[in-house]
Amino acid sequence: MRKAKAIEMIGLTKMYPNGRGMRDLHLSIDEGDIFGFLGPNGSGKTTAMKMMTGLMKPDSGEAKIFGTSVQTDYVQAMKHVGCIIETAESYPYLTANENLKVFARFYSHVDQRRIDECLEITGMLKYKNEKSRKFSLGMKQRLGVAAAILSNPKVLILDEPLNGLDVEGMLDMRRLIKRLSEEEGTTFFISSHLIHDVELTCTRIGVVYGGKLVNEDYTKNILSDYASLEHYFVSEVERHGRV
């Protein structure tokens, strides 16, 4: 059976006056994929993610979530999406639980039981009544994920979710992503510049370089042809990327 298209990007373009940005991005993410958007600092990942989540208007092109245009029907398109773009914000003087209650107000069906469930899934239940200003970066990231999954989104869009995490924090986050993918069928779109982590976490990978998508493929295909994702990355950038 053909899988549904969770995310489609059709020629998304945003160029800043300095000539940088993201040019003519075409991508199609199937339901159930854990898609890794891999590229170095400044390659255009955040720009693309802002366009696909409606935070930035593209110069041209369109993003669709489950067939609905983010640009023309924002509320309907984003109904199934949870996202953390740039940083996971929280209210420092509120507890983890109180923070989630604030977010829960946006959704009529999210009750205390679901809040507890999200705290449990993200390993934050034991810190439920602690104020977030005392949290480490990893705990803040996890609280951010707890907030992003409150409404049971079918798609989670995470910008550099491993940024600033230590090894244990990275392992936790990777487990969390796999758990949500397996148990809840969540589709992920994750940006990262960490090649090794993308290799271990993602089922599909797109390489971005200099504001362009240079190639994309399933991780298992890449690893059957290349010794590691790093070899693939370097080869793709050399083949298509350098401008």
Ligand SMILES: Nc1ncnc2c1ncn2[C@@H]1O[C@H](COP(=O)(O)OP(=O)(O)OP(=O)(O)O)[C@@H](O)[C@H]1O
């Ligand atoms: N508001 C802006 N005005 C001008 N240039 C910008 C602006 N935002 C980003 N850029 C430039 O566009 C390019 C792409 O930036 P973007 O933030 O999308 O990259 P990124 O891949 O997310 O990088 P990072 O991993 O460092 O977050 C960079 O060269 C950046 O300097």
